[in-house]
Amino acid sequence: MYRRIKPALFRLDAEDAHHLTLRALGVASRLPAWPALARTLTAPADPRLTQTLWGRTFTSPVGLAAGLDKNAEAVPAFGALGFGFLEVGTVTPLAQAGNERPRLFRLPPDEALINRMGFNNAGAEALHARLAALPARPAPVWVNIGKNKATPNEEAVQDYLGCVRALQDVADAFVVNVSSPNTPGLRALQAAADLAALVRAVLGEVEVGRVRTLSRPPVLVKLAPDLHPEDFEASVNAVLAAGADGLIISNTTLSREGLTHPRREEAGGLSGRPLTRRSTDLVRDAYRLTRGRVPIVGVGGIFTAGDAYAKIRAGAALTEVYTALIYEGPGLPARLNRGLAGLLARDGFRNVAEAVGVDA
Template structure:
């Protein structure tokens, strides 16, 4: 029904207008008494083979929602109700900011892709704090993706990330350090090994200080890297993240590459996501798994449309996977289809749990 009726109607609208319309509907659905919990009983991963314990926390399934779709955490109950094993909200910055000028989001249907140059548009850490505090009982972990304000110079960027940690520590089940968006000028320069190590070490230390303050189990700190790094720079960045004490990696963010695209809007500035990233991000997951030796969990993201796409990333070394663009093209039934398909693939290969598949092709 989504592909035949809903998607054609939404695709007649401007991409960002359709995004806001959908998010408002999910926001309203989130406050319907009992509805998200009732639906979750139907959509939640039913196969115990999909359950994992990572960083001391249970993940009911390996399929999560990537950052960028619910920047301000307005629809956490509704997204959880769709069957996701975890959610990533944000990117959030210390102060609210409007982002880049519109138009800034573009669909490329023949390529099953999106291009965005949103620019960390969000309502700031206090708005997100209020919303996440209103959802104390969560069916799945909620991570917070953090970044710096556009007008904060790189030499002061660390303080922006720390302000997000201190302001949101009590409501975050994990922090994702975003240094890889192509839409904030100069941000990707923070991926250089030296700068990245300094930033990640500061975030890890602040999380530990907050753990002592609150006597609450520390949420994991993950770092999201771009797919456009030179192999030597990618290796240096991965090593810097590990040495700085991060708990995991997210591979990868959007790309500036336009290889193989056919849509007339392929030349729009911004980060490309969706089907064109499928194989590239899987290769990078495999590279990261080999570099880390499996010492920290990896989250694979980029072009996951089918259970086979998700399984390939898991076998390449990802313990968890995330979707965004495919949800736009495939609709709200996607998490359930991915979970069911992964269960079937694990059964086919005689694997007891999804953890048994992690890295077997690496």
């Protein structure tokens, strides 16, 4: 079905198509019993794909990356596609419109997207209301948090802490986003000293919230793929020393190497196929640096089960997709799950956890 409607969607402006699809998924999310019934058909049945991380069960290592469902408008529908977990956001304490349109561009020959959305979202209170209203969760829901554009970097910590306070009782994990290229000055927070201070503050707020919410969601940090190798190492070590529970490698890139589409010079972060190898190499680097002490989530250019498997073998315990879902359609998570189960069986792994980092 997606192959039939994709040409019509791709004739629309990319952001218009995104909003149209998200509204349809929002309607589907409210259909009685449909999401749960659909998930029985798409959720992986192979026990090889199940693992426990941070005391939580993940039935699949394939998750939805942040950015597709910023305001948690369609969590049940995305869960119905067979994802093992879902990441919503990026959310900021206050609602903001983001950058001016157009700000999202398809590059079909490159199987890529460029976006300069600028953390457009409805704010932490609206996100809390949507997540709190969910009757049940099809999978763990992570919340990606950032700072408002108007907040200066020297006050950024308070924005992250505000998001934690507002959302801790509805978040299964927090992702500290310091790596989007579309909020001025944000990537400067990846500097080792600033990053360590930010992570410690967020972890401290999570511990304070544990008393109130009776939960302690893990805290992960999302890094950019454009850091100099020495800076990347320093940032990873800072995150680890600060006590973060995991890493997401990586965010979008500012590189335009190898692109062919006329839109390649649009400002913003590039995602999709051009990131496949780069992000896998960075996962491997991060796994070697951390020696497997914290779980790593590999994201960037995953279109096939082989792409996801390469990231797992490089050191990723979990993986996430975004751009490939736009190009491949809603059947992608189930295809990735089936393919991963077959690859694990082929190589004699009893569980996905056994494959993590074997090539690192």
